[in-house]
Amino acid sequence: MTAGPPEGLDRLLSDPTRLAIMSVLCSVDWCDFAFLRDTVDLSDSALSKQLSTLKNSGQVEQQRKYLGRVPKTSVRATAEGRDRFRHHVEALRAIAERIPPAGIPGE
Amino acid sequence: MDERNDPRKAAEALAAVRTHQERADKAARLPWWVYALTFVASAGLSAANDFVDLAGAKFIAAVVVVLLIVTFVAGLLGRGTAPLSRVRGVQPRQQIPQWAFATLVVVGAAGVWVIISYGGSVATALADAVGLPGYPDTVAGVVFGAAFTLLFALSQFALGILRKRADR
Numbered sequence: 481m482t483a484g485p486p487e488g489l490d491r492l493l494s495d496p497t498r499l500a501i502m503s504v505l506c507s508v509d510w511c512d513f514a515f516l517r518d519t520v521d522l523s524d525s526a527l528s529k530q531l532s533t534l535k536n537s538g539q540v541e542q543q544r545k546y547l548g549r550v551p552k553t554s555v556r557a558t559a560e561g562r563d564r565f566r567h568h569v570e571a572l573r574a575i576a577e578r579i580p581p582a583g584i585p586g587e
Numbered sequence: 588m589d590e591r592n593d594p595r596k597a598a599e600a601l602a603a604v605r606t607h608q609e610r611a612d613k614a615a616r617l618p619w620w621v622y623a624l625t626f627v628a629s630a631g632l633s634a635a636n637d638f639v640d641l642a643g644a645k646f647i648a649a650v651v652v653v654l655l656i657v658t659f660v661a662g663l664l665g666r667g668t669a670p671l672s673r674v675r676g677v678q679p680r681q682q683i684p685q686w687a688f689a690t691l692v693v694v695g696a697a698g699v700w701v702i703i704s705y706g707g708s709v710a711t712a713l714a715d716a717v718g719l720p721g722y723p724d725t726v727a728g729v730v731f732g733a734a735f736t737l738l739f740a741l742s743q744f745a746l747g748i749l750r751k752r753a754d755r
């Protein structure tokens with residue numbers, strides 16, 4: 481008998497890149513675009529694209545500020561985004577715990 | 588969507604989450620020079636009493652007050668964001684349990700009370716013991732600076748552990 485996928489898995493977070501982004505954002509209060517880009521090893525355009533997707537689903541919010549004349553974009557996970565990430569990780573844990581112990585005959 | 592039914596894919600995804608969170612935690616941690624600066628500032632402020640006259644002490648006190656005001660105003664303008672976080676581009680999470688915050692406040696207050704009550708006599712005795720009887724404030728500054736920096740580092744370490752526990 482195979483158990484079905486547990487509740488809480490988020491379709492958007494099934495993408496490894498978006499999961500990495502949310503992992504970082506949920507570890508901090510907020511961070512700059514550049515910090516996030518360097519931490520998840522993405523190009524500016526790739527990160528912008530993924531952030532747009534996450535922003536449209538209400539998981540992150542962005543704020544543009546100016547430090548003198550230099551624009552700085554800060555990113556933070558919303559309360560909803562943090563909840564969805566936590567449920568997704570709990571669901572992943574539930575699935576991962578189904579791994580049978582190594583060395584069982586017939587595996 | 589493989590991890591929906593594949594335990595191994597789910598375990599890999601969890602490992603990736605942990606890796607990224609550890610990397611973010613490490614990058615958001617206070618840099619070493621903040622601790623070095625804390626030690627130098629706290630030790631230097633006390634040591635200055637051995638080398639400057641009353642006018643100098645007043646000047647140092649005025650500089651400290653101005654720095655505190657600047658930091659306070661910068662924090663207000665940044666809506667609670669620490670100036671250092673703005674420079675570094677990341678702000679660690681601030682949420683800590685109330686009991687942990689209360690414990691830190693009580694320990695800090697107790698430390699200040701001990702220093703005020705016994706600091707002077709202990710510093711003089713210590714300076715005599717190490718052969719620097721003319722520099723009691725310098726000896727006291729080094730000792731209290733080291734103790735303060737150690738307590739500060741320990742509080743950051745404890746807060747980091749509490750945050751990690753809250754994530755589990």
